[in-house]
Amino acid sequence: MRPSPPAAIALCACLLAAPPLPAQEEAEYTEPLEEELPEVTIVRRGDDTITEFRLRSKLYMVKVEPKGGASYYLIDREGKGQWVRDESARKLAVPTWVLTTW
Numbered sequence: 001m002r003p004s005p006p007a008a009i010a011l012c013a014c015l016l017a018a019p020p021l022p023a024q025e026e027a028e029y030t031e032p033l034e035e036e037l038p039e040v041t042i043v044r045r046g047d048d049t050i051t052e053f054r055l056r057s058k059l060y061m062v063k064v065e066p067k068g069g070a071s072y073y074l075i076d077r078e079g080k081g082q083w084v085r086d087e088s089a090r091k092l093a094v095p096t097w098v099l100t101t102w
Contacts (some may be wrong), residue, residue, distance in 0.1 A: 039054040047067035052059055058079070065071040073086040 036055075039057070041052045041054070043050045043052065049065040051063040051065070053061040053063075060076055060079070062074040062083070063071060064074065074083040075086045076083055
């Protein structure tokens, strides 16, 4: 159903009389604040390499790389000094079966 000519003219007049929408300003890229970037410290203890990750000077994660074994992470999830070994990376099982051969 088409609007009658007077209704269409009234609609156009209302649209022309409406205030313009505010122009969107482009967001400027700003460098992250220095306290937002993690501080990374690498320490050698014996044969082990320990990487400490701090945010706002608070230690939140430690990566331990033993000389003869696999590396692992210790994470303080709640910030209470209770360190938990993070095993989430080891739970990922990549399928290795053969689908087709030629």
